[in-house]
Amino acid sequence: MSAARQRAQWLRETLARWSYQYHTLDEPSVPDAQYDQAYRELQALEAEHPDLITPDSPTQRVGEKPVEFLKQVPHATPMLSLGNGFEDQDIEQFDARVRDWLLKAGVLNAAQAADPLVVLYCAELKYDGLAVTLRYENGLLVQAATRGDGSTGEDVTHNVRTIEVVPLRLLPGERPHPEVLEVRGEVLMFNADFERLNQQQAERGDKLFVNPRNAAAGSLRQLDPALTARRPLRFFAYGANTKLGHGQFAMLDDLRGWGLPVSPRRALVQGAAGLLDFYRQIQVERKRLPFEIDGVVYKVNNEAWQDALGFVARAPRFAIAHKFPPQEVMTRLLDIEIQVGRTGALTPVARLDPVFVGGTTVSNATLHNEDEIRRKDVHVGDMVVVRRAGDVIPEVVRAVAEFRPAQVTSFVMPTACPVCGSEVVREANEAVARCTGGFVCMAQRKQGLLHFAQRRAVMIDGLGEKLVDQLIEANLVKAPADFFTLSVEALLRLERMGQKSAENLLAAIQAARSTTLARLVFGLGIRHVGEETARQLALAFGSMKALREQDYTVLAQAKEAGQTQGLEGIGPEILASLQSYFSDPRQCKLIDDLREVGVTWPEHEARWKLETLTQENADVDDLVQTGMAIPPLQGLSFVITGTLPELSRDQAADLIRAHGGQVSSAVSKKTAYLLAGEAAGSKLAKAQELGVKVIDEAALREMLAQGKPD
DNA sequence: GATCCTCGAGTTCC
């Protein structure tokens, strides 16, 4: 080996060590000038002998060329999501479940499982950044990918290489590193760095980032690594795909030994008591931390126990995130406006002095109804506490009486509709006040048209609020049937509507022309008839004619006497609503018009019967007798939550129903399976609490392929 | 009449 080669290698290793001490350990061992001198020496050496350049050289952090797009990369092992809890009780239940499972798995005996301190947990911080996975082969960083949907992410190797604290080559630790090491961790930006970056952005007149997390996300997804290199990104490792054999806590030590930054704050604790202790400590330390966290993470420390516990859907049973309660902020309630919904419901909405909470700026929040306003004691002009419930939907928590100005206006529900002026009534025992305007009310008409066109109803793609507004404004559409008589010429008269958009919309309308009875019935917007009930009605009655000609008053009596079959879930209120809808000539005309403009749907014979008068028809029993196969999911009730890898939730629901299963919206004891995808929330927790079996999309497909549940 | 299970309806931000 030549002297130059030896020198270059020594420089690379030394620079990597110094950089690690400086950036990762925050303990510089040499003056900056010395580092710079060595760096320049290596640069000069490499310039003279280009063959000495290696991919792990610190001079090679920024690759030469920007990439054209971010490549999709499949994850060798899927990147998991975590279950989560907010309350102490959630954590106690988690620990109890862990012990219970370990007992069932035969890892613990009954006496051990009863000991609340038997399980050792590794407790860590939950960073508010972006999850990435780093792949090291023979110690060399070869790939970095974002989490994506968990099974496929984006290749961000070029950008991750620019992060100073990420070693391009693993350092020799106390224990040898595996040949292939996949490190899981989080890319984030420190608060101070974020402030500085935003200052620079402002000086250059560039757009400001709303929070450190967004800044980190934007920086990591750049195409040009030179740009990312100027962004002050950091990284913390928290896991590895390979079991290293001696527990989560020690594994973090290993990772640190190999030069990877790991949590500055972690602990080995015993049982739920230890976990909650850690949580409270971190709560106190939180504001002193130099970066944002949104909670803490607990993992069963013992790797063999982790294996025994396994996974539910794509979340490990051995870990849980304990999240901090949603951030609450104060702001002024500027006004309370009234929105009118499809059914005429008047909903008070709070207009807030825009305030930054939970990662975005909130300026509106629903107040639900009059009672709610009274309960929360809010007035126009009050200072109110606002938070984002479930980290998404803004919510006014309460008014702050101490800050109440001398003059505030109490909210009074208007007696006339603010849109059409019709009378507003509030039925006894009902929480909502309603506009009685019906067709006359533009707000109701608009919402009704939107409801008709929406994806779950007749599905006119691309028809949103803006467009419906314009169509009503231009007097082109009054009732649903009018959508189907639109022409390109008429559409072109609308503002910001080009030839192409007009053609696209018309194609979508054409496609919507052939629909199903269930979609249509739902789309009509009959009170108390939602998606599910519409499906039931379409199945039972089979045709629009049957639905229209039915005397629902008679039916209600028969139903009460228990003389009906095939109309489960349809009670007196719904029947009354149907009676009133179908006896209204205006509504009947609306349906006739739809047929006239060429809207079609398949129909079949009615499938319900009065037990005494027997209206002949096939139901499931008949199917069995005629020798048809019993669908594999017959009699099983499913609930779907989260984001599935392949199917949309609607598609999954259709798939389940097509195989004889039922899909409902809430988890209960009667639920057979919870089909859970990514980011499953409260339903997953509920299922675990009730002991409902949880499956993922792959398991569902397996069930269908085998023709029976497992 | 009470209780549990479902469904319907309304909603925020980017």
Add this chain to the structure above:
DNA sequence: CTCGAGGATC
């Protein structure tokens, strides 16, 4: 997602 209310069941 969450709340409120309709429907089924005891």
